[in-house]
Structures are given as structure tokens and as C-alpha cells.
Amino acid sequence: MQMPTQKTMTRHSEPIEPKIQPFAQMIKNNIRSYSMVVALVLIMLLFQLLTDGILLRPLNVTNLILQNSYILVLAIGMMLVIITGHIDLSVGSVAAFVGALAGILMVQHHVPMIVTVVLSLLLGALIGAWQGFWIAYVKIPAFIVTLASMLLFRGLTMVVLKGQSIAPFPKSFQNISSGFLPDVFHGKNIHLLTLIIGGLLSILFIWLEIKKRNNAKTYGFDVIPAAMFIGKLISIVVVITVFSYVLATYEGIPNILIILATLIVAYSFVANKTIVGRHIYAIGGNEKAAQLSGVKTKRVTFWVFVNMGVLAALSGLIFAARLNAATPKAGNLFELDAIAACFIGGASAYGGIGTVSGAIIGGLVMGVMNNGMSLLGLGIDWQQAIKGLVLLAAVAFDIYNKNKAS
Amino acid sequence: MSQFILEMRGITKEFPGVKALENVNLQVKEGEIHALCGENGAGKSTLMKVLSGVYPYGTYSGDILFKGGVCKFKDIKQSEELGIVIIHQELALIPYLSIAENIFLGNEQAKRGVINWNETIVKTKELLKKVGLNESPHTLVGNLGVGKQQLVEIAKALSKEVKLLILDEPTAALNEDDSENLLRLLLEFKKQGMTAIIISHKLNEISKVADSITILRDGKTIETLDMRKDHVTEDRIIKGMVGRDLTNRYPKREPNIGEVIFEVKNWNVYHPLHNERKVIDDVNFYIRKGEIVGIAGLMGAGRTELAMSIFGKSYGKKISGQIFKNGYEIDVSDVSKAIENGIAYVTEDRKGNGLILMDDIRKNITLSRLNKVAKKFVVDENKEIVESEKYRERLKIKTPSIFQKTEKLSGGNQQKVVLSKWIFAQPDILILDEPTRGIDVGAKYEIYTIINQLAQDGKGILLVSSELPEILGMCDRIYVMCEGRITGELSRDEATQENLMKLMTKTEVRG
Numbered sequence: 001m002q003m004p005t006q007k008t009m010t011r012h013s014e015p016i017e018p019k020i021q022p023f024a025q026m027i028k029n030n031i032r033s034y035s036m037v038v039a040l041v042l043i044m045l046l047f048q049l050l051t052d053g054i055l056l057r058p059l060n061v062t063n064l065i066l067q068n069s070y071i072l073v074l075a076i077g078m079m080l081v082i083i084t085g086h087i088d089l090s091v092g093s094v095a096a097f098v099g100a101l102a103g104i105l106m107v108q109h110h111v112p113m114i115v116t117v118v119l120s121l122l123l124g125a126l127i128g129a130w131q132g133f134w135i136a137y138v139k140i141p142a143f144i145v146t147l148a149s150m151l152l153f154r155g156l157t158m159v160v161l162k163g164q165s166i167a168p169f170p171k172s173f174q175n176i177s178s179g180f181l182p183d184v185f186h187g188k189n190i191h192l193l194t195l196i197i198g199g200l201l202s203i204l205f206i207w208l209e210i211k212k213r214n215n216a217k218t219y220g221f222d223v224i225p226a227a228m229f230i231g232k233l234i235s236i237v238v239v240i241t242v243f244s245y246v247l248a249t250y251e252g253i254p255n256i257l258i259i260l261a262t263l264i265v266a267y268s269f270v271a272n273k274t275i276v277g278r279h280i281y282a283i284g285g286n287e288k289a290a291q292l293s294g295v296k297t298k299r300v301t302f303w304v305f306v307n308m309g310v311l312a313a314l315s316g317l318i319f320a321a322r323l324n325a326a327t328p329k330a331g332n333l334f335e336l337d338a339i340a341a342c343f344i345g346g347a348s349a350y351g352g353i354g355t356v357s358g359a360i361i362g363g364l365v366m367g368v369m370n371n372g373m374s375l376l377g378l379g380i381d382w383q384q385a386i387k388g389l390v391l392l393a394a395v396a397f398d399i400y401n402k403n404k405a406s
Numbered sequence: 407m408s409q410f411i412l413e414m415r416g417i418t419k420e421f422p423g424v425k426a427l428e429n430v431n432l433q434v435k436e437g438e439i440h441a442l443c444g445e446n447g448a449g450k451s452t453l454m455k456v457l458s459g460v461y462p463y464g465t466y467s468g469d470i471l472f473k474g475g476v477c478k479f480k481d482i483k484q485s486e487e488l489g490i491v492i493i494h495q496e497l498a499l500i501p502y503l504s505i506a507e508n509i510f511l512g513n514e515q516a517k518r519g520v521i522n523w524n525e526t527i528v529k530t531k532e533l534l535k536k537v538g539l540n541e542s543p544h545t546l547v548g549n550l551g552v553g554k555q556q557l558v559e560i561a562k563a564l565s566k567e568v569k570l571l572i573l574d575e576p577t578a579a580l581n582e583d584d585s586e587n588l589l590r591l592l593l594e595f596k597k598q599g600m601t602a603i604i605i606s607h608k609l610n611e612i613s614k615v616a617d618s619i620t621i622l623r624d625g626k627t628i629e630t631l632d633m634r635k636d637h638v639t640e641d642r643i644i645k646g647m648v649g650r651d652l653t654n655r656y657p658k659r660e661p662n663i664g665e666v667i668f669e670v671k672n673w674n675v676y677h678p679l680h681n682e683r684k685v686i687d688d689v690n691f692y693i694r695k696g697e698i699v700g701i702a703g704l705m706g707a708g709r710t711e712l713a714m715s716i717f718g719k720s721y722g723k724k725i726s727g728q729i730f731k732n733g734y735e736i737d738v739s740d741v742s743k744a745i746e747n748g749i750a751y752v753t754e755d756r757k758g759n760g761l762i763l764m765d766d767i768r769k770n771i772t773l774s775r776l777n778k779v780a781k782k783f784v785v786d787e788n789k790e791i792v793e794s795e796k797y798r799e800r801l802k803i804k805t806p807s808i809f810q811k812t813e814k815l816s817g818g819n820q821q822k823v824v825l826s827k828w829i830f831a832q833p834d835i836l837i838l839d840e841p842t843r844g845i846d847v848g849a850k851y852e853i854y855t856i857i858n859q860l861a862q863d864g865k866g867i868l869l870v871s872s873e874l875p876e877i878l879g880m881c882d883r884i885y886v887m888c889e890g891r892i893t894g895e896l897s898r899d900e901a902t903q904e905n906l907m908k909l910m911t912k913t914e915v916r917g
């Protein structure tokens with residue numbers, strides 16, 4: 001057997017091997033995530049124009065982050081659930097339930113905030129374990145288990161709250177959602193610490209990229225051309241700088257942004273770089289094959305739901321803190337926003353495909369649209385309708401792309 | 407009018423990064439059985455997909471003439487209307503539907519949208535008779551063995567008034583009896599005037615049934631041979647496929663056999679659904695270091711069930727018995743424990759159980775042993791790429807890069823990925839379940855060489871195969887199974903086709 005000799009294949013049998021995927025193919029493979037970034041930028045520009053520049057004002061950018069944080073937290077967990085080929089309809093109810101119990105503990109029983117937060121997250125894990133047990137070990141479809149939990153926990157929320165709202169929360173708790181990093185450097189008109197953090201991030205980013213590139217070089221892989229590499233670095237640094245400047249001219253970095261950024265980095269890392277991450281994708285791709293490869297499919301699925309429970313609890317806390325109240329209606333329809341964010345961000349309904357950054361971008365697309373349409377004075381009714389169409393358009397675009405590629 | 411029922415002229419088909427077909431010509435005479443041969447990835451399946459409209463007009467270049475008329479199929483439906491019916495390499499039946507429902511799926515016997523079940527059943531019975539399948543039309547397809555499923559596929563094809571029947575590796579998953587049966591059927595249809603194109607890597611079958619044969623290599627037509635005029639031998643076909651002579655089908659090896667490395671004692675397994683049915687009945691066997699041990703048996707003898715129940719109890723219920731490695735009992739109660747204990751199982755069902763089709767070659771190869779390319783819990787992708795490149799080269803996987811999704815590989819190359827995956831896992835005991843199914847002769851030789859090499863390295867190999875020549879050519883010792891029991895054990899020298907067959911059908915062994 002010789003190597004194939006067709007022209008189209010010769011580039012791969014050149015002497016210096018092994019090779020990393022050619023740049024063009026890299027772009028192609030990532031077309032979906034890039035195109036969603038492009039779509040996000042376009043939507044932002046559109047609303048920036050339509051709202052006469054209000055959208056990207058420092059106050060509004062900060063607001064955007066605060067408004068969407070709890071959905072983004074859910075979307076991260078939901079992405080993992082969807083990658084394993086499942087779905088979780090209960091997250092909104094779970095968020096409400098946890099928020100309610102947190103309210104009861106803190107407001108009615110004066111339990112310290114830290115203790116409450118820890119207990120709430122544990123409760124979330126417990127609820128996730130409950131669902132994971134039925135889904136992973138008893139093999140009841142996730143759709144049914146989580147539909148049941150959606151009803152169950154919405155009902156329990158109303159029971160524990162006796163139909164009333166609980167308010168107000170202690171200031172320390174509210175700060176999760178409405179606080180900002182204090183400016184230890186006491187900038188005059190500008191939040192200095194924020195600028196410094198932005199600068200440090202840029203440096204960290206450049207260092208990591210260069211390290212990655214050198215590493216690839218030592219293995220003899222193709223790397224993108226130097227000019228392009230520098231271009232990429234510059235554009236990222238510009239984005240970081242502009243973003244931190246915008247935040248700095250208002251109140252600086254919101255606490256919640258730090259929580260979010262930590263989650264995004266941590267979960268992207270787990271999904272892309274770790275063995276567990278690979279196993280999660282493998283289960284969604286072909287559960288039987290994954291199991292026969294030694295992946296502990298049940299256990300991994302179970303923990304994905306436990307994780308979802310914890311993040312749902314966190315989301316509930318963030319929402320309660322932002323609202324400064326625990327209400328029976330909290331978290332209503334959150335599950336749908338989180339699921340939509342994942343699909344807009346490129347998840348496959350059949351499992352096995354999706355990225356954490358995709359979920360975030362999908363969430364931001366929805367968030368910017370919500371915010372922009374509100375600024376324009378569009379009612380909730382129209383907002384719903386338009387969001388529905390955007391979801392459909394995004395997925396249709398995805399399928400179109402896939403068909404074109406094959 | 408020409409004598410050809412089908413002419414394909416100058417067909418070229420490209421996929422991103424791969425030219426699957428380049429200026430291919432194929433001429434098929436009316437009423438003949440025409441074989442299509444070539445190595446894995448030569449483009450056989452692709453050519454047939456072009457012909458049947460799976461790849462519609464416009465996605466390839468070149469002309470298709472059927473019965474003298476130019477064809478521009480937009481989909482399979484259009485080619486079927488002309489009587490061109492394809493049975494794909496992978497069975498495409500729906501397991502939860504009955505035989506009758508499957509046969510008339512998409513072609514329902516209906517009036518104004520209401521299905522006439524009586525007519526459906528009557529017609530199904532007729533078709534089943536034609537293909538010699540003795541089953542009720544109501545039987546669920548999922549309950550049939552592969553051999554019978556293949557017959558259902560053919561019945562389905564016959565329900566569509568076929569003029570030209572295309573069979574893509576129809577016997578790859580069948581045992582010798584079922585294959586024989588199918589080929590006989592094909593010859594019968596030929597007598598009734600049907601034309602057929604058959605793709606197969608089993609050259610003895612081709613010599614048996616084909617009237618002429620077209621050979622593809624690297625996406626190009628090499629030659630078309632007339633089986634009767636040209637006096638074509640199997641070696642002649644191989645030469646055309648591979649481009650050189652291949653004198654020996656099985657590479658030579660000096661067995662270097664050591665101590666017993668693996669032993670299974672009193673192994674019993676029950677059916678996962680029917681609790682009383684014993685699938686494996688008191689099986690005992692052992693493998694020595696450096697030894698290749700074969701398991702022969704008919705379809706349904708329980709070979710795959712035995713292998714999978716050993717491999718992390720992936721099959722069956724109420725499993726009892728003991729497994730020893732190097733004299734110590736080991737725990738194989740789940741797959742990861744089995745892998746840790748150095749056992750690997752190469753499945754016979756590469757698409758269903760072996761590969762994650764949506765993932766690329768690299769991720770598939772490393773999946774079962776990610777910690778080999780990881781630091782603690784973090785996968786080192788650079789190392790992973792280097793490692794999988796090694797296997798691409800060593801097993802000669804034909805692909806533009808290791809980042810190709812495995813669903814886009816030809817069947818044989820998918821099989822090589824599955825093999826790579828388990829060699830990568832560095833097992834001490836390698837269980838191979840039909841490792842060369844759907845693999846071309848050249849690649850088979852390579853795979854045999856690799857198996858021999860693994861044995862030479864001191865591993866124990868268990869080779870499950872339905873191809874007796876393969877068992878006879880490769881194994882040092884052979885166990886024969888029948889109905890869940892081991893009915894005999896033969897050394898290399900004792901074993902012949904005949905006495906194996908006798909043991910394979912020996913149902914009564916004990917009182």
C-alpha cells in the first residue's frame with residue numbers, strides 16, 4: 001500500500017511530520033464559534049446605532065453584565081448537560097427554591113451569609129444528585145426527570161415561602177450582585193484597579209499565547225504565520241483594554257464579573273483540557289463506545305447533574321441578591337433562556353458538540369438583544385417573539401453550515 | 407444500443423481534502439454479476455453512492471448512462487424509480503419495526519394514505535420466500551441475527567422491482583453458511599435476468615459469482631477483467647488492487663510461547679433480558695504469553711458474548727466464574743478495571759460500539775487510555791497529536807489528517823482506527839472480535855503482521871473470527887464454540903476446515 005498520491009492529499013505527506021491542522025481548516029472547524037462572535041458584534045453595533053450609543057455606555061455595559069450573570073451561570077452548566085446528550089428543565093425552579101431557602105435562613109433566622117451560601121450550594125448539589133441518580137443510574141430520560149423536578153421545586157418554593165416574598169437581604173449578601181471591587185488605589189475619575197487588572201490580564205494573555213506557540217513549535221507543528229499571530233494578540237489586547245476602560249469610567253469591575261470570569265475559565269479548561277472533559281464529550285458522541293472504552297458513563301453523567309445543581313443554586317443566589325428578595329416567581333423561564341443560549345452558541349441537540357465559550361456567547365447574544373430591545377422601548381411581548389426567531393435562525397444557520405461542509 | 411446496461415464515464419468526486427474518485431469508468435453488461443474490488447478507501451462505496459443518487463447530480467462530475475439514457479439523479483428515490491437499488495455497507499434497517507414494516511418502509515402498500523396491512527403481509531411473505539428466509543413478517547428486525555437481517559435487506563430491495571442491485575460488502579458480517587446462501591441467491595436472481603454489482607473483500611466469493619470485475623486503486627480505475635476469458639485468479643485480482651504481487655496471505659511467524667498469562671475458569675453468563683437463558687455455559691480456556699488463540703464458531707455461538715462478558719462484564723447478567731492473569735485472580739467487574747488489568751477488546755461493531763463517529767481520529771485513538779497522554783488530569787494535546795500520528799503511520803490509516811472525523815473514513819480505515827485505539831492502550835491481553843471484517847487483502851496482511859508483532863512482544867491474543875482460513879492461518883491453538891459451550895480445542899497442526907466445522911455444529915456434548 002502506498003500513500004495516496006492525489007494532488008489534494010500531497011500536502012499532508014510532506015516530510016516534516018506530524019502536522020497540526022492547516023490554518024484554513026482550523027478556521028473552517030471553528031467557523032461556527034467565529035460566526036457567532038461576528039453575529040454578536042453585529043448585533044451590538046446594530047443596537048449601538050439604534051439606541052444612539054446608549055448600549056455601550058459604561059453604565060449600560062455594567063448593567064448588561066449584572067442582568068445576564070445568572071443566566072450565564074446556568075448556561076455554563078447546561079452546556080455540559082447538553083453535551084452529554086441530556087437536558088435540564090428544572091434549573092429555574094431549583095434556582096428559585098434555593099433562593100427561597102437562602103432568604104429564610106438569612107432573613108428569618110439570621111444565619112451568617114457565608115454559612116448560608118455554603119449550605120445553599122450543598123443543597124444544589126443534593127438536588128443535582130437526586131436528578132443524576134434517576135437519569136444516570138435508573139436511566140429515566142432527563143427530559144422527564146427534570147420536568148418532574150421543575151414542577152416539584154416550583155411547588156416547594158411556594159410552600160416554603162407561603163406565597164410571600166422575603167426581603168430585604170443583608171448588605172453583604174446583596175453585594176454579590178451589586179457590589180464592585182473597591183478601588184484600592186483611589187483613582188480620581190477613574191477606577192484605577194480596574195485598569196491595572198486589565199493590563200495584567202493582557203500581559204498574562206500574551207504570555208500564555210506565546211508559550212502555547214513555542215510549545216507547538218518544539219513539536220514541529222504548523223503554527224499560524226507570525227503576522228497573523230501578532231494581529232491576534234493586538235486585537236485581543238485592544239478588546240481587553242477598551243472593556244476595562246469602559247468599566248473603569250463607571251464603578252469598576254462588578255463582583256459578579258469576577259465570579260463569572262472564574263467560572264468561564266475553569267469550565268473551559270475542564271471541558272477542553274482534562275480527561276473528564278474528554279469523557280463528557282465522548283458520552284455525548286456515543287455512549288456505548290465510550291463505555292466500552294472504559295469511560296465511567298454513569299458516574300460522569302451523575303456528576304454533570306450534580307454540577308448543574310450547584311450552578312443552579314449559585315444562579316438562584318445571584319438572582320435573589322440582585323432582586324434583594326426571594327420570591328415564588330424567581331427563576332421563571334430561566335431554563336429556557338439557558339437552553340437557548342447553548343443552542344445559539346453551537347451545541348448539538350444530539351449531544352457531543354458544544355463549548356463553554358459558545359454558551360457564553362449565546363447567552364450574550366440573548367442578553368444584548370433583551371437589553372437593546374428594552375432600551376428601544378419594545379415590550380416583553382415583542383422581545384419574546386424576536387428571541388424565538390433568533391434561536392431558530394441560529395440553529396438553521398448551524399445546520400446550513402454543516403451541510404455545506406460535507 | 408450498447409450491450410451495457412450501465413456506463414459510468416469519467417466520474418470525479420471530491421471531498422474536502424480528499425479526491426475520492428478521479429476519472430473513473432465503469433461498464434456493466436446486462437444480466438451479469440459485476441464485482442468491484444479495491445483497497446480500503448479506494449472509492450468503491452463512493453462510486454456506488456454516486457450511482458444511486460446518495461451524492462446527487464452536480465456534486466460530482468462525469469456522466470451516468472443507464473439503459474442508454476443519461477441519468478441526473480437528485481436523490482435515491484429517482485434512481486430507485488429506474489430500478490437501481492443499493493444495499494449499503496452498513497445495514498439500514500430499523501430494529502424496532504417488524505420485517506414487513508421494514509421492507510415496505512417508504513414504499514408502503516397504501517391507498518390514500520391508509521396502509522393495507524393484509525396486502526403488506528402477503529407481499530412480505532412472498533418476498534421472504536424468494537430470499538429463503540423462514541420468519542414471520544411480524545418478527546422485529548432487532549431480534550434477527552445479522553445474516554437474516556441481510557436477507558431482509560435483499561427482500562426490501564426486491565420489493566422495488568430491481569433491474570440493477572448494488573450490494574456493498576453484503577457478506578462482510580456473515581458467516582460462511584449465510585454468505586454461501588446469499589451468493590446462491592444472487593446467482594438465482596441472475597438467472598431471472600437481474601444485473602448486480604457486488605463489492606467485497608472476500609476474493610473467493612468474487613471468483614465464485616462474478617462474471618467480470620473492475621478494480622479501483624486510489625480513486626482511479628485500474629482495469630476491468632472478464633472472469634471467463636481472462637482466466638482470473640485471486641492472486642491476479644490482488645495484484646491489480648495492491649499494485650504488486652502478494653505471495654502470502656498470512657505473514658510467517660515463529661511462535662515464541664511462554665507461560666499461561668490469562669485464564670478463564672467456569673465462566674457462566676445469562677442473557678441480559680431473558681433471565682433463564684444461559685448464553686455462556688461453563689466455559690474454560692487459557693492463553694499463554696506470545697500465543698494467538700482462536701475462537702471459531704457459527705453466528706450465535708456466543709463468541710462475542712463471551713468476549714464482552716470478560717471485558718468488564720459489558721454483556722449479560724448473573725455472570726459467574728473466575729479470571730486469572732499471571733496466576734492471580736483479577737477483577738474485571740467494569741470496563742475501566744479490565745483496561746487497568748491490561749485487557750483490551752476490539753469490538754466487531756466499529757460504528758456502534760467502537761468509534762465516536764463525530765470525533766476525529768486523534769480523540770478516538772486516545773480515549774481508552776487518556777492518562778497516557780495526560781499530566782495528572784490534564785490532556786497534553788501536543789503529545790496526543792504526536793502519539794496518534796504514530797499510529798496513523800504504523801497502521802497506514804488513509805486520511806488527510808488525524809483531525810479528520812472518523813465518520814468520514816472508509817470502512818476499513820475506521821477499523822484501523824479502532825485497532826490503533828486498543829494497541830495504544832498497551833494491553834497484555836488483546837481480544838480481537840472480527841478484526842479484519844471489511845478490510846482489504848493488503849491491509850489484512852498488515853493487520854496480521856501487527857497481530858504477530860504483538861504476540862512476539864509477549865502479549866496474549868484471543869482472535870474471534872468467522873473466517874476459518876483466517877483462524878487456520880493465524881492461530882497457534884483454536885477453541886471451537888457452539889451454543890455457548892466450548893466444544894473442542896485443537897492445536898495448529900490438528901486443525902482443518904473439516905474438523906472445525908464438525909465441532910462448530912456439535913450441539914450435544916454432555917449428558
Ligand SMILES: Nc1ncnc2c1ncn2[C@@H]1O[C@H](COP(=O)(O)OP(=O)(O)OP(=O)(O)O)[C@@H](O)[C@H]1O
Nearest residue numbers: 421426446447448449450451452814815816817818
Ligand atoms: N463524506 C466524506 N467526507 C470526506 N471524505 C470521504 C467521505 N466519504 C468518503 N471519503 C473518503 O473517500 C475515500 C473513498 O472512500 P470509500 O468509502 O468510497 O472507500 P471504499 O473503497 O468503499 O473503502 P472500504 O473498502 O474501506 O469500504 C476515502 O479516502 C474516504 O476517506
Ligand SMILES: [Mg+2]
Nearest residue numbers: 450451495817
Ligand atoms: Mg466501502
